[in-house]
Amino acid sequence: MNTMTLLTTSKYRWGEAILRQLFFLCALISVLTTVIVIGILAVETSSFFQQVSITDFLFGTEWRPMLEPKAYGILPLLGGTMLIVVGSSIVALPVGLACAVYLSEYASDRARNIIKPVLEVLAGIPTVVYGYFAISFVTPGLRFVFDDVQIFNAASAAIVVGIMVLPMVASLCDDALRSVPLSLREGAYSVGATSYEVTARVVVPAALSGIFAAFVLAVSRAIGETMAVTLAAGATPNLTLNPLESIQTMTAYIVQVSLGDTPSGGLAYKTLFAVASVLFTITLVMNLLANKVMRKYQEVYE
Amino acid sequence: MKTSPSSNGESLGHRSASLRRRHLIAALFKALCIGFTLFAVSVLGLLIAQVGADGLPWLDTQFLNNFPSRFPEKAGIKSALYGTLWVVSLTALIALPMGVLAAIYLEDYAPASRLTRVIEINIANLAGVPSIVYGILGLAIFVRFFGLERSVLAGAMTMSLLILPVIIISSKEAIRAVPSSIRLAAYAVGATQWQVVRSHVLPAAIPGILTGVILALSRAIGETAPLIMIGALTYVAFTPEGPMDEFTALPIQIFNWASRPQAEFHELAAAGIIVLLVVLLTMNALAVFIRYKGTQK
Numbered sequence: 001m002n003t004m005t006l007l008t009t010s011k012y013r014w015g016e017a018i019l020r021q022l023f024f025l026c027a028l029i030s031v032l033t034t035v036i037v038i039g040i041l042a043v044e045t046s047s048f049f050q051q052v053s054i055t056d057f058l059f060g061t062e063w064r065p066m067l068e069p070k071a072y073g074i075l076p077l078l079g080g081t082m083l084i085v086v087g088s089s090i091v092a093l094p095v096g097l098a099c100a101v102y103l104s105e106y107a108s109d110r111a112r113n114i115i116k117p118v119l120e121v122l123a124g125i126p127t128v129v130y131g132y133f134a135i136s137f138v139t140p141g142l143r144f145v146f147d148d149v150q151i152f153n154a155a156s157a158a159i160v161v162g163i164m165v166l167p168m169v170a171s172l173c174d175d176a177l178r179s180v181p182l183s184l185r186e187g188a189y190s191v192g193a194t195s196y197e198v199t200a201r202v203v204v205p206a207a208l209s210g211i212f213a214a215f216v217l218a219v220s221r222a223i224g225e226t227m228a229v230t231l232a233a234g235a236t237p238n239l240t241l242n243p244l245e246s247i248q249t250m251t252a253y254i255v256q257v258s259l260g261d262t263p264s265g266g267l268a269y270k271t272l273f274a275v276a277s278v279l280f281t282i283t284l285v286m287n288l289l290a291n292k293v294m295r296k297y298q299e300v301y302e
Numbered sequence: 303m304k305t306s307p308s309s310n311g312e313s314l315g316h317r318s319a320s321l322r323r324r325h326l327i328a329a330l331f332k333a334l335c336i337g338f339t340l341f342a343v344s345v346l347g348l349l350i351a352q353v354g355a356d357g358l359p360w361l362d363t364q365f366l367n368n369f370p371s372r373f374p375e376k377a378g379i380k381s382a383l384y385g386t387l388w389v390v391s392l393t394a395l396i397a398l399p400m401g402v403l404a405a406i407y408l409e410d411y412a413p414a415s416r417l418t419r420v421i422e423i424n425i426a427n428l429a430g431v432p433s434i435v436y437g438i439l440g441l442a443i444f445v446r447f448f449g450l451e452r453s454v455l456a457g458a459m460t461m462s463l464l465i466l467p468v469i470i471i472s473s474k475e476a477i478r479a480v481p482s483s484i485r486l487a488a489y490a491v492g493a494t495q496w497q498v499v500r501s502h503v504l505p506a507a508i509p510g511i512l513t514g515v516i517l518a519l520s521r522a523i524g525e526t527a528p529l530i531m532i533g534a535l536t537y538v539a540f541t542p543e544g545p546m547d548e549f550t551a552l553p554i555q556i557f558n559w560a561s562r563p564q565a566e567f568h569e570l571a572a573a574g575i576i577v578l579l580v581v582l583l584t585m586n587a588l589a590v591f592i593r594y595k596g597t598q599k
Contacts, residue, residue, distance in 0.1 A: 023404065026407060027412070029404070030424055101335045102332075121346060124521070126578065128553045128556050131557070132568075194324050194325055225432075230561075231561060251434050276434070284427060284431070286430075
């Protein structure tokens with residue numbers, strides 16, 4: 001009897017160990033994904049740099065990989081992306097923060113239960129739908145108000161990208177504001193502060209790191225946004241500060257290359273990976289920063 | 303908090319004026335917050351109204367049953383609908399078990415080691431990688447290296463990698479929400495780790511896990527860029543019969559129509575968007591329902 005129990009126990013342990021390894025492998029796939037992404041981008045980009053110098057790529061102001069004379073300066077694509085980032089931030093950051101302040105400081109439970117799901121639905125709408133909204137509603141609207149708006153323009157894309165990241169900003173800022181202990185608010189109210197003063201001078205400063213992380217993640221999302229930008233902002237690598245002109249972002253260029261019949265292995269094909277490397281590096285650094293800040297602020301109040 | 307300079311020397315009338323000003327600012331600020339929130343909410347209404355006005359006249363059984371066409375009045379989304387169904391089903395088959403098992407490992411098995419921390423940080427960052435980068439990964443690995451071409455399988459595997467971090471993160475939260483007293487009670491009567499997980503942790507966590515999985519899958523349904531990268535933007539006038547067939551998907555068909563200059567095709571895109579949104583809202587409602595059922599216990 002005693003040996004029997006021992007035997008079945010050791011049998012069980014075998015199964016347990018195998019399952020444990022299986023679960024571990026599943027968790028490891030995520031690390032593997034990162035390693036493969038970085039590997040592919042590194043290999044293809046370094047072979048791109050054997051034909052184009054790094055300084056030409058990083059500081060060149062002309063991007064003409066398909067037409068003669070060819071030029072491989074990424075600044076126009078980077079500038080296009082930055083135009084989208086700035087425009088969408090102007091929409092998403094103040095409105096998103098204001099939504100969060102309303103939700104966490106003012107809204108009744110009933111209002112919260114209506115607005116939160118609406119924001120969730122907004123967040124779940126596919127980006128291609130926002131692209132359609134840009135070309136069918138925002139661009140005609142802009143052309144109605146301003147005179148010299150091109151059919152494809154940065155402003156229209158930036159506005160919808162801002163609307164797109166707004167729910168994320170609102171939800172993350174809401175979390176950050178609500179993690180501020182009630183006692184801080186009560187302390188401020190008890191010395192006679194108004195609701196505005198409590199929010200602006202106590203709650204928001206206390207939640208600042210979380211709000212900062214939300215903003216960084218929003219900008220990172222805007223940088224990586226693809227479909228709305230491809231549909232609405234155009235395909236003209238154009239180093240400009242005028243949001244009413246047609247531009248091209250890094251992501252839109254990647255889509256353009258993959259839509260065309262670019263022969264794989266050629267230099268034009270490798271530009272895809274070089275641009276993707278820049279995109280990946282920027283977003284990775286921003287995400288690392290945001291996640292680090294968020295972990296830090298979670299430690300403060302938990 | 304810095305205290306504002308006191309106004310001891312001022313007269314009573316002055317002080318009440320400043321108090322009025324402070325209350326006015328507070329009221330204006332509240333109005334501003336409400337206004338911005340209403341703006342965000344009304345955007346959703348505006349978007350739905352625009353899509354509905356453009357697309358509803360085109361939405362009929364012919365639209366659902368026809369293949370794409372050069373002629374807008376004959377064009378439909380049958381192949382896109384079937385393609386999306388294929389890709390999402392396969393994605394669920396691949397990503398669901400892997401994501402849940404990874405979450406189980408991280409919550410119940412993983413030692414507090416450096417490697418575990420690397421995995422956790424890595425998953426958080428993967429969730430923020432632009433979807434188009436996953437498209438490049440899919441193109442290089444599944445389409446080229448494994449030679450899967452523009453198949454449903456290549457699309458599903460790319461999508462699986464894309465939503466895996468989302469599934470892991472939400473499953474982890476659901477598993478973490480299971481009270482440790484349940485685990486301890488099971489261990490106390492001699493259950494092994496797997497028995498604890500299988501019979502006690504998972505059943506309690508399943509509503510939360512399902513909610514997260516459904517939301518992740520609805521993200522996969524709407525993703526366009528990765529599928530364009532692996533080459534799914536082609537004229538497909540048949541429904542896929544197996545995982546190795548070529549395919550198109552709803553968001554791709556919408557993108558295709560929306561990027562054409564003719565107004566008729568834009569309206570077709572709007573009709574396609576209505577179908578897509580109906581699918582997504584149904585899934586969202588299902589997720590909310592499961593979450594509601596789960597919290598009732």
